[in-house]
Amino acid sequence: MLTERHLQIFIALAEEQHFGDAARVVGITQPPLSQGLRRLEALVGAKLFERGSGGVELTPAGTALLPFARRALTSIEELHQAAVARDPEGPEIRLGLTPEVPVSAGAAVAAACSAALPGSRVTVVTAPTSSLVSQVSSGRLTLAVVLHPTVLDGLEAGPVQLLPTWALVPAGLASDPVAELKSLRGLPVAVRSRAEAPAARDLFLDTLAMHRPDGGTVVVTDERAGLAMAAAGQAIVMTADSSLAAPGVDRHLLAGDPLPTRLRLVWSQDRTPFPVDVVARLTEALVTP
């Protein structure tokens, strides 16, 4: 049976002339792309591409059939759009955000979801990275913004987005607006539980220990608690959230930005394939002010 995916493969290969690039455009890996092409060629009874030295080229049959494939795919897309427009609820996109995503960045990604996939209904939950990864794997979430690095277990992932991270310190602890991490002494750094994202947390802690061998850490439940401890003169908070503020708490950039918040989008290719341009727009939204 000829499917939408076959048409996507045909058109992507014709445009990219390269198996790897076409696979990325369609949002699948190379083996299913090759398999899909073989199936399509069997279905239409003609060889559509020749493999050359640098990539693939359309055969005369491929050139002749390409316009029909384009028309068919356009019609299918119109069908989807019409169906979404008719469904008062629209398709549901369940978005997960790790708590380290700044409040405004989370909102921007949700808004970008809504804009990139018109007619969709976006619901959002916040949960630790390890929980988000398993929820995306099990299909309970459509996609999530998680801390990098983390074990992805077969999920697809977008580019790594680095968010600059500020130190929130009790007023007077540091004088320079751009502080050296090693100069922030005498107070523990507030961190969330390690089990929430072991690899990312260890990277944070190892980097912190390299720059600042003493001072230690204190485990907090969330940034709200960390900020309160900073206000009480008890802790330093590292945050990518530009809006987190409290009286008696100063905000400093860190020289060389040694502790960036690394975020990336993850989704399940089997359940919800996202085209690369949508992934790029959502990833971009993480850093758009």
Place this chain on the structure above:
Amino acid sequence: MNARIRAVFDDAGVRGWLHAVALDDAASTVSLDADAVVPMASVYKLPLLAGFCRLVDDGELDPRAQLTLEPATRTPGPTGLSLLADPVTMSLRDLAVMMMTVSDNAAADALLTVVGLERLAELLESFGLQQTWVRRGTAANLLDLQRRTGLDDPDAALAVLADNNRATPTGVYEAANASASTPRDMTLLLRRLWAGELLSAAQTDFAKATMQRQIFQHRLGSGFPHDAIRVAGKTGTFGALRHEVGVVTLPAGDAYAVAIFTRTARVDSRQPRADAAIGLAAQLAVNELR
């Protein structure tokens, strides 16, 4: 048991694949995604050793034959002949010792050229390994990485893999592109090797003794911190891959083949937590089988 092993991998920030089997009871196993095909990294040197020893048994290779390795054409690497500045002449069996004890990339690629990819593939099939493919050595592996990163300098290409601030280029860890195997196939190879089913008594002893002399103790070995327990293994390390396969022999003589493949979330070159997780997972598996 699987949940406990999984928890060890999760805590270390790694994806792990494991198979463990008692050498005297093939039905007694611990499996965690044991049939997944994973790029082997330097673990490929174990099937290469087995193939080389068989060719010696068959009289096709003379283990004492001398080979001269010129520095310009030697594969780079962190240990052994790869580090040296001048031409080195060595026997084939000594190259095998370098390849297994210090994971010498230059020695391994030279031996792979002598054995040949096609001849090795036939031998592995005859050993009953249906999910093990030695597609290329270390030099070709580096060339593939250079192609994927678009960088001419192997060190610069490896640096891309070691950057926590960016995503790994597509395909670098795809098994289909590399020498690859499954944990279950690796324990099958170890079990048959230890049982003397693949090689003559002399070559079996040589293979076992050479694996026993591996200098790396930070992975499987770290799970068995007692000199009365013997660990004979072969590690594999490339980018975020951290592997070891080997045989653990307890003081009473009971022995277990263990194959653990991992891929770490972090990409730093030193990852002691991942290394220790391999030891701990091996310990849990062996204790389950005892």
